[in-house]
Amino acid sequence: MTALARYRIILPVVSLAVLLAATFYMQPRAMSYFGLNLLFNLAVPIALATIAQMMVIMVNDIDLSLGTFVSLVACITATFLHDTPLLGAAMLLALILSYAALGALIHTLELPAIVVTLGMSFVWGGLALFILPSPGGTSPVWLRTLMTVKPPFVPMAVVASVIIAAVTHLLVIRSGIGTVLRGVGGNARSVARAGWPLVRLKALAYGLCGLFGVLAGMALVGLTTSADANIALRYTLLSIAGVILGGGEFIGGKVSPTGAVIGALTLTLAASFLSFMRLSPDWQIGAQGAILILVLTARLIFSRKGSVA
Amino acid sequence: MTISKMLLGAAGLAMAAGLAQAGSHLADTSGKRIALSNNYAGNSWRQAMLETYQGTASEAVSAGIVAAADAYTTSENQATEQAAQIQNMILQGYDAIILNAASPTALNGAVKEACDAGVTVVSFDGIVTEPCAWRIAVDFAAMGKEEVDYLATRLPDGGKLLEIRGLAGVFVDDEISKGIHEGVAEHSQFEIVGSVHGDWAQDVAQKAVAGILPSLPDIVGVVTQGGDGYGAAQAFKAAGRPTPLIVLGNRQDELKWWAEQRDANGYETLSLSIAPGVASLAFWVAQQILAGEEVPKDLTVPFLKITQDTLDASLASTPEGSVANVTYTLEDAQKVIAEAK
Incomplete structure (x- = not known):
């Protein structure tokens, strides 16, 4: 088991390092403060969305509405949070609470999360179109400043990724409540028998997902400076792929926050790498999929060996 | 050769180069590299656009006007993907x-x-609002209005119209529709009695029109957005209703149908759309900016109109399954720039 746990984080790190080395070889200009920031700054919102998805996967569910949810947050951030900060913040808070309520609902009524979140994706998408029927809006100035900050030596994108990974690692792996939450994914019944209220735990996990989804949407607007009702639709699948690529599993509460962040970086880098390779766009999606399958196959081989040993 | 002589020679060379530049007042762009960032390649219009760009770009590269002019298309039509693509460039x-943007605002960062x-x-067709970029826009609203103006000349008595719109939520759809409604407000003899979304595709338009036709009174004209005229005609035919005056959008199947109808019963109409060759115009505008030309940030490109007289020539020059096109030259770009000044 120790070997397996170790492999779980080694593989994402190795895949990122290999890809990074290949990218630097193809495009030496990327090997600079400026270059690293350009390569990775759009990975920051994806990393946050991946963490959000991880919170739900941690309790054995899956969230198919994350992309539209992040889009909705982006629309609110670029309109209400900019024009009337208090109202905007209240709306974002309400969104987080509704996510928590959704978790409670899914648990109490024993509904399949995949169906509920698929349904909610249309609600979020509709609300986003309602708030911002045509693309526009403006990023709050403080948010833009935050996302374009230039810390000494290490670019913002890298600093942000490290902070996200560290905070969520403390929250999910180190803290007591994080352990219990992972326990819900591992064996919900024994957690319940130990006296924990499952409804509240599920609501907490979904609430955390909502929180990180909101952060993802805000970070995205800080980068793009304005929003679009369809801005983050790809995040649903990217976030799921990121969690799995980072060593997480769909069931059993086996997740790795650090891995998830690295997974998100790897996915972003893979797209840039393929574009530097001048691969025809018709092949790019396929190639991205091939990279994903390659990493997962490697993981399977490693984990089999790990469990044998 | 002494050092002073070398210096003298170098100074002379520099002066000569300076004089040559002063003569044309434009800088040499033979070392410059241009990239096309495109968000979508999944229809005949975009395919024609990419082809025209490739043609213009490879000619310019082999003539030594620029060093490189590569084209990139995102694998998915998403603003976040295209933002990453631009950062890679x-x-x-x-x-x-040169940019055909997935969103007018989400790429601003x-x-x-x-x-x-x-x-x-330099953004074109799908333009961006970021003030530091150049925009080559089509006046889509004027295009919609021109359709109704044309109908007014052909049908002075007016009547009921069917509107076929494009893809919901897209800026171009809103603009063309706005122009059409402005035109109808001006020519009060017309009334729009039905509106469907044809998504700029013949099959979608045919289904949508077939669905709404039974509930409609006699239609005298159909105002469209391009890519939907042939489908509308098929729907009218299938319903056994007389073919109204359908404004077309330069697609090859539409032009072919028009020519057939004209030969059979003297059918007359108008076809207009934006030419995919606008990518070549954007290329030349970018080249001019790199050469140091003063170019206003907002440029307008005329739309390509096909009338009864030019139908045969346009149909002959349009490949099957494609869309009528023009390739813009450096002179065209200079003219557009001069007009905007």
């Missing part, structure tokens, strides 16, 4: 980026970053 060291890195950004 900055890294690759391009001097100018990446475009600003390109401008800050000293890259010239």
Whole structure:
């Protein structure tokens, strides 16, 4: 088991390092403060969305509405949070609470999360179109400043990724409540028998997902400076792929926050790498999929060996 | 050869180069690299656009006008993907980026970053609102209005119209529709009695029109957005209703149908759309900016109109399954720039 746990984080790190080395070889200009920031700054919102998805996967569910949810947050951030900060913040808070309520609902009524979140994706998408029927809006100035900050030596994108990974690692792996939450994914019944209220735990996990989804949407607007009702639709699948690529599993509460962040970086880098390779766009999606399958196959081989040993 | 002689020679060379430049007042762009960032390639219009760009670009490269002019298309039609693509282009060291944007606003962050890195950004067709970029826009509202103006000349008595719209939520759809409604407000003899979304595709338009037709009174004209006229005609035929005056959108199947109808019963109409060759115009505008020409940030490109007289020539020059096109030259670009000044 120790070997397996170790492999779980080694593989994402190795895949990122290999890809990074290949990218630097193809495009030496990327090997600079400026270059690293350009390569990775759009990975920051994806990393946050991946963490959000991880919170739900941690309790054995899956969230198919994350992309539209992040889009909705982006629309609110670029309109209400900019024009009337208090109202905007209240709306974002309400969104987080509704996510928590959704978790409670899914648990109490024993509904399949995949169906509920698929349904909610249309609600979020509709609300986003309602708030911002045509693309526009403006990023709050403080948010833009935050996302374009230039810390000494290490670019913002890298600093942000490290902070996200560290905070969520403390929250999910180190803290007591994080352990219990992972326990819900591992064996919900024994957690319940130990006296924990499952409804509240599920609501907490979904609430955390909502929180990180909101952060993802805000970070995205800080980068793009304005929003679009369809801005983050790809995040649903990217976030799921990121969690799995980072060593997480769909069931059993086996997740790795650090891995998830690295997974998100790897996915972003893979797209840039393929574009530097001048691969025809018709092949790019396929190639991205091939990279994903390659990493997962490697993981399977490693984990089999790990469990044998 | 002494050092002073070498210096003298170098100074002479520099002066000569300076004089040559002063003569044309434009800088040499033979070392510059231009990239096309495109968000979608899944229809005949975009395919024709990419082909025209490739043609213009490879000619310019082999003539030594620019060093490179590569085309990139995102694998998915998403603003976040295209933002990443633009950032990659900055890294690759391009001097100018020509952009057909997935969203008018969601790429502004990446475009600003390109401008800050000293890259010239020229957006066309799908334009961006970031002030540091150039925009080559089509007056889509004027295009919609022109359709109704044309109908007014052909049908002075007016009547009931059917409107076929494009893809919901897209800026172009809103603009053309706005123009059509402005035109109808001006020519009060017309009334729009039905409106469907044809998504700029013949099959979708045919289904949508077939669905709404039974509930409609006699229709005298159909106002469209391009790519939907042939489907509308098929729907009218299938319903056994007389073919109204359908304004077309330059697609080859539409033009072919028009020619057939004209030969059979003297059918007359108008076809107009934006030419995919606008990508070549954007290329030349970018080249002019790199050469140091003063170019206003907002340029307008005329739309391509096909009338009864030019139908045969246009149909002959349009490949099957494609869309009528023109390739813009450097002179065209200079004319557009001069007009905007």
